[in-house]
Amino acid sequence: MKIGKKEKSGQLYKAILQLRDEEECYEFFQDLCTVAELRSMEQRFEVASLLDDGMIYNDILERTGASSATISRVNR
Structure with a gap:
């Protein structure tokens, strides 16, 4: 199942594209996700x-x- 393009999901992907380096990316995902989601x-x-x-x-x-x-899901 693919996620349809929605304004909110588009904003998330645009925010990810604005991350400048690995540390900023790490902090972004730490704020956004639980440890289980990150793993x-x-x-x-x-x-x-x-x-x-x-x-x-x-x-x-x-x-x-x-x-x-x-x-299998990842392979699709």
Whole structure:
């Protein structure tokens, strides 16, 4: 499911694009997300990187601890 373009979601993405460096980005997401949400996004990003590298689901599952459902969702 894709998020439709809405004014509010557009503002979020524009705000992200305004971040200048890693520290500012870190602070932004610390303010915006819970620790669990950040860990989930970090895990999904790692899954996406490993999929992009051609790694298979079982190896990604072992390496990241992500569920097969998460890996499949990221793969879509």
